[in-house]
Amino acid sequence: MLKLSCALLAWAGALALPRADAALGPAEILPVSGGTITVAIDTGLTAKRTDLRHWIDRAVAAVTHYYGEFPVAALRLEVRMRAGEPVNSGREFSGRLIRIHVDPAVTATDLNRDWMLTHEMFHLGFPSLDPAYHYLEEGLSDYLEPLARVRLGQTRPTQPWQDFMEGMPQGLPKPGEGGLDGTRDWGRTYWGGCIFWFLVDLDIRQRTGGRLSLDDAIRAIVRGGGAGRGGLVAGADDADWGWSDRHGVDPPNPRRMGTERGRSPLAGAVARLGRGGDWRRRPFRRVRSSGGGPAGNDPGDQPVGVRRWLTGTRHG
Numbered sequence: 001m002l003k004l005s006c007a008l009l010a011w012a013g014a015l016a017l018p019r020a021d022a023a024l025g026p027a028e029i030l031p032v033s034g035g036t037i038t039v040a041i042d043t044g045l046t047a048k049r050t051d052l053r054h055w056i057d058r059a060v061a062a063v064t065h066y067y068g069e070f071p072v073a074a075l076r077l078e079v080r081m082r083a084g085e086p087v088n089s090g091r092e093f094s095g096r097l098i099r100i101h102v103d104p105a106v107t108a109t110d111l112n113r114d115w116m117l118t119h120e121m122f123h124l125g126f127p128s129l130d131p132a133y134h135y136l137e138e139g140l141s142d143y144l145e146p147l148a149r150v151r152l153g154q155t156r157p158t159q160p161w162q163d164f165m166e167g168m169p170q171g172l173p174k175p176g177e178g179g180l181d182g183t184r185d186w187g188r189t190y191w192g193g194c195i196f197w198f199l200v201d202l203d204i205r206q207r208t209g210g211r212l213s214l215d216d217a218i219r220a221i222v223r224g225g226g227a228g229r230g231g232l233v234a235g236a237d238d239a240d241w242g243w244s245d246r247h248g249v250d251p252p253n254p255r256r257m258g259t260e261r262g263r264s265p266l267a268g269a270v271a272r273l274g275r276g277g278d279w280r281r282r283p284f285r286r287v288r289s290s291g292g293g294p295a296g297n298d299p300g301d302q303p304v305g306v307r308r309w310l311t312g313t314r315h316g
């Protein structure tokens with residue numbers, strides 16, 4: 001439920017860029033790898049500017065580490081004040097603007113715990129799609145944000161598995177529901193989309209023996225010009241994005257997988273992720289069974305190997 005406030009606002013919003021207003025202070029230019037961020041902060045916010053800057057730096061570090069560089073050359077980031085959760089109502093607009101709100105009483109600890117700004121920045125690396133494929137956009141940010149943050153030690157090693165095991169069941173189809181394409185359901189959009197990318201990641205890793213992963217596919221999308229394509233509305237049929245020629249395997253096909261995997265196998269895949277070992281405390285250590293030896297390190301040895309696989313920065 002933590003991710004509800006971001007989700008609801010994005011869900012209800014339109015694509016048009018919002019107008020600026022006088023409540024924002026003077027813009028500051030923040031150089032990042034591959035570009036600049038123009039940061040404007042609400043003049044009414046009393047949070048220390050150094051704390052806010054550290055918060056922004058952490059989010060930039062997570063997405064930059066994942067993509068190899070910041071995914072767009074120019075971004076405007078507006079930090080506005082709104083009562084609510086410590087950080088609330090984040091939204092990304094067409095690869096050019098992120099607007100995010102913080103509560104007047106936000107603390108440095110709150111900011112250090114925040115996931116929302118990183119989630120919004122991950123949207124910058126993926127094209128805007130037709131509304132029928134909105135689950136691809138939201139699911140990708142939901143999937144990458146905890147993995148990127150844990151890879152940099154910004155959050156506990158157990159955090160991604162806690163997020164996934166609590167969130168993914170909300171993305172499972174109800175009886176009689178079909179695939180994800182065209183869904184307008186919140187849980188299926190955000191967490192169904194997250195399951196989709198999780199399965200794509202596993203699929204790529206298993207078919208390539210761990211040589212490649214979703215990381216390679218997403219970076220290829222960015223290099224292929226998919227990132228920051230303001231106002232682009234693409235269909236899922238356009239979704240090769242330069243991936244297949246480089247890697248010699250079939251590209252992830254959002255339309256096909258979104259449909260085929262929108263049924264019962266999803267539940268099994270989610271359940272398997274949580275099995276084996278005490279993932280709430282030691283996600284990478286398998287509990288010995290009475291008759292078995294210690295677990296191997298085979299990345300395909302689900303689910304302990306899978307968890308280790310996904311949070312590692314190297315393949316295999």
Ligand SMILES: [Zn+2]
Pocket residue numbers: 006010119120123137138141
């Ligand atoms: Zn989002």
